[in-house]
């Protein structure tokens with residue numbers, strides 16, 4: 001599924017390791033859901049969230065954002081519309097190169113699983129099936145150029161973020177995302193803290209094709225509006241959904 005970001009302004013990040021609110025009906029007001037978190041995520045708890053969301057909101061776009069390839073399986077790929085894989089610019093090499101090569105190594109291995117039956121006659125048929133399967137799985141994987149700007153967040157610790165980017169570096173990362181790496185998404189992550197519009201304003205002029213997402217500490221419509229006005233395509237709201245669904249509703253833009 002390709003995302004037409006002109007249709008998405010409000011995205012909810014649901015952490016499968018956290019309890020869902022008693023009623024998740026408020027998700028009728030969000031444009032898409034990303035399932036992912038930084039701690040305690042498993043394939044099982046991710047699947048449980050996907051299955052509940054799919055049952056209650058059949059038309060809501062659902063995305064998996066894993067931090068390990070172990071969270072992704074044929075079943076999660078089948079139930080999700082896409083898999084977003086962060087490429088953390090200001091993290092360590094594990095979080096830019098190693099994890100990605102590892103992830104695609106796992107996908108390629110799935111073709112071995114199909115072709116490794118030891119049946120010589122049907123081998124070539126199976127081999128082509130295996131390649132089709134890998135192509136299908138890889139097709140749904142979307143890279144996100146990602147900058148982690150809250151050094152106290154769990155995600156900053158996990159990705160070994162050492163450097164807080166200046167607005168000039170944010171602009172450079174945005175430009176590199178679109179013109180060099182070609183990722184369709186640039187994500188400014190302040191997880192747990194509202195970072196304000198400055199980074200978004202720095203990135204936006206350098207992105208035409210690439211969607212600009214901001215996440216972190218959004219808890220009011222005024223903050224959503226401030227980030228969208230600064231040039232983000234969408235805000236991502238996480239904690240607020242788990243903590244207070246009334247307040248969550250107030251983060252949804254009126255238009």
Ligand code: 1GP
Nearest residue numbers: 191192215216217238239
């Ligand atoms: C976290 O960007 C998201 O990955 C949302 O952040 O939980 O602070 O809303 P919050």
